[in-house]
């Protein structure tokens with residue numbers, strides 16, 4: 001029994017670690033860190049080490065399921081696609097395309113298919129009712145970057161490896177492995193920062209593992225990050241510490257100066273829960289450090305002022321002279337994107353359409369998930385009657401999950417592209433499972449755009465895809481053809497060729513393009529590939545380091561990248577301003593009007609009495625990954641983690657001790673959970689992790705079911721959101737906690 005090794009990047013989180021996979025008799029028997037990987041150098045976390053268990057999980061579906069008489073039965077692919085067509089076509093014909101909604105989960109951004117094949121499917125469907133996990137996560141950051149830099153994916157990342165000072169707000173990369181800032185081995189990188197004399201500050205209502213590593217932990221009141229950052233801006237202006245290295249690159253400085261007038265440290269201190277002196281010190285240290293970066297994540301995003309907080313993170317980076325310089329907040333140069341040198345563009349727009357019931361604006365082509373149930377439940381023209389889910393579990397991951405479950409149960413039809421019969425897909429009429437994680441190719445389109453170092457890594461499938469299985473892109477193309485009216489029997493290969501031809505025409509048919517008129521050469525170069533690899537090869541060749549189809553012969557293409565199983569290091573981040581800007585002004589917009597307008601709401605907060613009760617926040621654990629890795633024994637073993645953290649001062653009046661059960665109530669729901677008394681939660685704050693509570697009727701995930709736990713989204717409120725971005729509020733939820741009987 002001969003063993004051999006294969007290499008690939010891990011698709012489970014944003015860190016993109018290189019994995020070394022030991023195979024025997026066609027099965028993966030061990031996963032370890034790839035020591036030669038150009039980015040991760042051998043680092044991996046317990047989730048990556050369990051990737052082969054996910055591939056081999058006997059409860060992961062290998063063939064479609066179709067519901068008959070209320071029960072799932074195995075089906076062929078032809079039968080399953082025919083059932084999808086039979087279910088959706090009459091609804092579209094009778095009620096229009098908006099009657100079919102789509103909900104896409106976070107794993108979509110970790111797969112080539114999620115990035116490249118979803119768009120054609122959405123386009124073919126043509127529904128306004130598109131939802132995704134973005135609006136329970138990072139949508140505010142897309143919004144603020146869209147307005148500041150002209151493109152919602154132009155997101156600056158902290159240059160952790162070179163900075164002298166890193167301020168982390170509302171993020172816990174020691175547990176999450178980082179987000180909107182791609183890098184393996186955050187623990188090693190943060191320790192290296194400290195070792196070279198840099199300063200680490202963590203701002204978080206919880207004393208997380210990342211906070212414990214920091215020189216300074218500022219435990220603020222949940223949801224007040226925007227006030228804190230506004231006060232930092234105030235100090236920078238008042239003390240003449242604001243310094244833009246090239247003022248001509250920026251617009252809106254004076255508007256910003258005027259806008260922060262009411263937000264002095266003294267004005268916000270009580271509300272934020274810090275001393276005014278601590279806020280001044282933070283501003284002064286950021287301004288005086290040789291380089292510094294502020295990095296905000298979930299705690300700044302999933303709050304009532306998510307867009308403002310996300311914007312102010314980059315405003316502070318800009319005002320302290322740290323935007324786009326080594327050691328500050330910088331932009332990646334991914335290999336699959338062309339390098340644009342001339343700044344300026346059309347800018348970015350939101351609100352191109354509104355949701356039918358609550359009139360909420362579209363952001364990034366999506367409507368807020370907080371209103372998905374409204375669209376399903378409330379009758380009238382345009383009501384959502386059917387749903388397509390792609391690698392998502394809205395029945396658990398959306399606020400007010402009980403309502404979501406009821407809404408899903410009331411739909412006329414539902415089809416899910418998913419590996420499991422889980423809380424969501426149990427409501428579906430058809431489940432279409434893509435091939436397993438080791439049988440599909442990998443290139444991290446999304447995360448190389450937010451990487452702390454420029455790298456590229458292509459991983460072919462490690463285990464050949466079984467004949468009977470389909471890759472996710474094949475399933476999505478097939479759905480696209482059903483929506484286009486080509487029917488369930490449409491040929492995926494023809495759709496693939498059609499999309500490739502559009503790509504080639506877009507480049508070669510453009511007058512003045514260096515590739516103008518070179519259709520034949522391009523087709524010839526791409527000939528070895530089909531499917532998403534063909535698209536990837538095209539993007540690499542036309543990308544920042546590409547061979548330009550012969551215009552730059554030493555440059556990159558897929559064949560060259562595929563010969564590097566440990567990836568290619570393309571160097572540290574480089575300054576990208578002003579070329580990266582797509583704003584009509586060709587400048588960084590420091591004070592976009594929609595954000596200035598939203599400051600009135602923040603100002604009003606200063607006049608409200610502080611909240612006296614408890615506020616609920618979430619928390620992460622290294623061995624969980626939202627809701628989608630819960631069926632692997634190695635990841636859920638150990639002492640129970642679905643536990644409410646509570647400060648001793650808050651617990652004392654209740655007379656409860658660690659291990660006792662408490663009841664937690666919010667406006668929308670209640671649950672009973674064990675409590676852990678700990679000063680890791682600041683007084684007035686309780687914390688419950690998400691990702692638990694899979695023991696619902698019909699769920700076929702026996703390991704996850706057996707773990708029990710509670711779903712924190714029974715408490716989160718679908719009426720609470722950041723009105724500008726539509727993002728859900730998952731941190732700072734008012735709750736009441738009582739001892740349970």
Ligand code: SF4
Pocket residue numbers: 010011012013014015016017043044045046047048049177184185
């Ligand atoms: S840190 Fe993320 S990418 Fe790295 S092994 Fe863990 S889950 Fe995979």
